Amino acid sequence: MERLRAILVDDENFTRMGLLKLIDWEGCGFRVVGEADNGEDALEEIRRTSPDLVVTDIRMPVMDGLELIRRTAEKDGPQPAFIIVSGYDDFKYAQQAVRYGVHDFILKPIDEVEFAATLRKLSDRLAREKEERRRAESGLTGAAIEALILGESDDISEAEWRRKLSLAPGEGVRYALAELNDRHSWREPDVRTPTLAKFKERIREALRALPGSEEEERPFWLHEHRNRIGILITDRMLRPFGGDEGRFGAELRRAMGELGDDTWLYVGSPVAQPTELRLSYETARQALQYKFAIEGGPVLVFGHLRGIELLHTAVDAELIGRIVEQIEEQGPDRIEDAVDRLFRYIREHRFAPEAVKMCVQQCAIALIRTIRNMEGDENGLESLKPIVGWYDLHLTPGELRRLLTNFARESAALIEKLRGEQAMGGIQKIKAYIDAHYRENINLKSIATRFYLNPAYLGQLFKKTFGVYFNDYLLLLRIQEAKKLLRQTDLRIYEVAERVGFGSADYFVTQFEKQEGMTPTEYRGRLTRQGRGAEA
Structure with missing residues (x-):
């Protein structure tokens, strides 16, 4: 304060x-x-x-x-x-x-x-009076700067602008945009985000605390944009820092205290005349585009970025697919590696913010699609709202990485849970299918293919769930149905074998004898003898 x-x-x-x-x-x-x-x-x-x-x-x-x-x-x-x-x-x-x-x-x-x-x-009382004076000053300054950055100052002379902005003859100026980041309820439930006016006042206080600010009482010119604060940085303000905008920005952030930790500064190109301020404003806006592309931050000076090409298109869909597959397969424990890999790719290929947005959206959509395909509901994920609503906020690369990591971990945990539920529900569906189709030419491999499962995994899951191997269960069903047909019909043995799914009568006879200790003919003959004995 x-x-x-x-x-x-x-x-x-x-x-x-x-x-x-x-x-x-x-x-x-x-x-x-x-x-x-x-x-x-x-x-x-x-x-x-x-x-x-x-x-x-x-x-x-x-x-x-x-x-x-x-x-x-x-x-x-x-x-x-x-x-x-x-x-x-x-x-x-x-x-x-x-x-x-x-x-x-x-x-x-x-x-x-x-x-x-x-x-x-x-x-x-004095603070209120100062605030009233500053608001009056800001009204005038805001209008002046607005005219300058929009290039609408043709009717005012260079000398007049220098007088309005308290600039010495020959003193250069550059425009900077200050941005408050990571202030949202998903970071800390009780986080207090200052209004833009409060943020502006904190910047003003920090400027007054910088070295050299007390040498002469010239005002600091600040301008409120929609969600950032514009700062007019003069040569005089940079003098204690050897003219280095980066050092100036670092010291300004330090002077802002706790609020400065979350503040990023984008500094435009210096201009010799106030009427050229529009150029500096535009280059400050261009510096914004390097937020995710340049490692280090949080003071980005356009003069240091000039000539670095940015990528404005989305990431290769194949890479997104590999990363999502890695998230799905590895589970929650190693999610961070996959997300870090994505952000390294973003930085190495110099992604502009809109490309980062598309990239994160593609990852989120792919994971949501997987959840829905597994009959899950993504709306229960606490991390869903942050990952679909982050672009309306100012986030640092580190905070965006954290939000995506949280979403990926929670999605992976849900996918793992759904996989378990699906396995239990799926094995019941498979058993019902076998019960209905055992008379047909089915086997473990054909059923695994039908239900998009690995045959070995299906065999293990079937044994774990029902306590019997798949082939033994299928054979049991067929023998039980064969016994029924031998008791209730006069079908020939080969006809019974075909009816219950055996492709060979000989194989049917062999398997029947193993299970019942007698051949199908002997089984039927025993039933006939028992019937005659009952009549006598």
Whole structure:
């Protein structure tokens, strides 16, 4: 948070030291930037530091506090607020102080709780007033920059633009786009995403904290785009960084604190004249296209990217197929390897953002298609919404990789579960098919082909599920049906063999004898003898 600046004025050194030690200035929204022991020195300190607040005694040598306030009020430009701290409980001083617009009159000895409350109240008021001034400034600046980046500034001279933008003669400028990334509820359920206006204000505060920003009070020109903040970066702002845009961007991110960790900066080409700013804006937008193509980030300077070709078409469908197959076959444990392989391909082939979008969509669609083909429902996946809705957000390559990895892992786990369910349901379907078609010329290989299974796998699954090998079960069905036909019909043996699926009568007789311990003829003869005995 940007702190307001304060100076302390008192001819007694121990009073100033007491104020410094007693009061939590930072907690009250201020930082003390200067001190003075008389009004004349204080006037010079005010000129030098442009404070937001002056805390002053009344009676001092050379120039007293009231004269200091009067002389300061005569100056043009923004005026600091004043708090009078005095040991003299004299109504006339209070009257004069009110006429000069003094914020408060506090008696010595100071009550630190009361004084801190006064400071916090004043800090809130000054912050609001600053914000109002900045909003007014932004309105003007926004219109000016909008005209510049759209190339609609023909009716305004170069000199006038330099005056509007506080640019020194010959000072160059470049346009940059600041982008806040990875702020979404899929990353952290309670993540707080600042509004664009708050993001803009944080950038402004960080700019004020950069080296060299206090040398001269020139405004920082920021512009709100639909979902990014435009920054006008002048030669003056780059001077402490040796003119290096990358170092400037890194320091800006650091000054933004926790918010800076998620901020990416895209810097356009420098231009010599403000009226050429449209070119810098367009190249900043081009730098955006390298977000997934260049390793490193998060400060992309167009001048470093010039000449690097980008791929705008989708990835080879064959590669997508291999990666999805790898995800399906390997299960959740090794998903990350497959996703990393995809992102290496994206970076090596310099994919533009729209190509990355198509690539991720193709992977997601292929996995969803597999789930649906297995009669599953992808809508139950928690990772589905992020992977189909990410393109409307600003995501870093690392965060997109994380979302795709999560989706791939969850999809693979569901596919594995469906495969298990399908295996159990499928083996029942296979058994029902055998029960209905055992009279036909079927075998393990033909059934495995029919149900898209490996014959060896089918044989193992059948034995595990039903406790009997496939061939033994098929033989049992055929022998049971043959016994029925031998009991209930006068079909010849070869006719019975054909009816129950044996291609050879001899083979039928051999298998029947193994199972029943007698030939089909003997089986039928025994039944005939038993019938005659019953009649006698």
